[in-house]
Amino acid sequence: MLPQPHTDAPGRIAKIRRGAAFLLGLACLLVLAALIGLTCVDVVARYAFNSPVTGAYELTEILLATLIFLALPLTTAAGEHIEVELLDGLKGSFLKRLGTVAAAICTVGIFGVIAVEMVGHAEKLGRRGRVTDSLEIPLSLVGWLGAASFAVSALAALFFFTKRFREKA
Numbered sequence: 001m002l003p004q005p006h007t008d009a010p011g012r013i014a015k016i017r018r019g020a021a022f023l024l025g026l027a028c029l030l031v032l033a034a035l036i037g038l039t040c041v042d043v044v045a046r047y048a049f050n051s052p053v054t055g056a057y058e059l060t061e062i063l064l065a066t067l068i069f070l071a072l073p074l075t076t077a078a079g080e081h082i083e084v085e086l087l088d089g090l091k092g093s094f095l096k097r098l099g100t101v102a103a104a105i106c107t108v109g110i111f112g113v114i115a116v117e118m119v120g121h122a123e124k125l126g127r128r129g130r131v132t133d134s135l136e137i138p139l140s141l142v143g144w145l146g147a148a149s150f151a152v153s154a155l156a157a158l159f160f161f162t163k164r165f166r167e168k169a
Contacts, residue, residue, distance in 0.1 A: 017159070020152075021074060028070045035063045055135035062132070065142050069149035076111075077156035079164070104161030111154035118147035 038059055046052040053059075075081060122143025130139045 013159075017077070021077065024070055024074050028067060028074070031063055031067045031070060035060065035067065038063070055132070058132040058135050058137065062137060062142060066145060069142075069145045072149045073152040073156045076107075076153040077160055079160050100161060100164055104157065104164075107157045107161070108154050111150050111157055115147050115150035115154060118143055118150055122147055 038053065038056060042053040042056040122140045125143050126138070126140035131137060132139065
């Protein structure tokens, strides 16, 4: 008789999800703090010393995009997107489960398509050598972050809807 392997896959997945959520939350916190610090320093330097921070506008744009891309998987995993429950009045568990499956397919599919498109866009930006105007920060980095964000969001949506599907069963 062969020994049965001991697998604690759900526990490991939960640990990975908690760790990823912690790291993404910490990254969001740091980006937000950098954005606040940059804005404060730029305002003081601009009005008190008549010498604004070089590239502050570009950095603000990149930091805002970074913040959105880092927060997207967290929002998706928590199920905090805006929902319109068109079929909420449906009776019967089969129809409710069918609605959950349809929403899951649409959400995961859309996030997946956007991730693939962002990969193509990031590759194009990298090939063309596109950079910001004054600081020359490669724009492909933002594209790759966006692609990763949408890919992770697709996985987060899959986990979220799997949990929701089980709850409605």
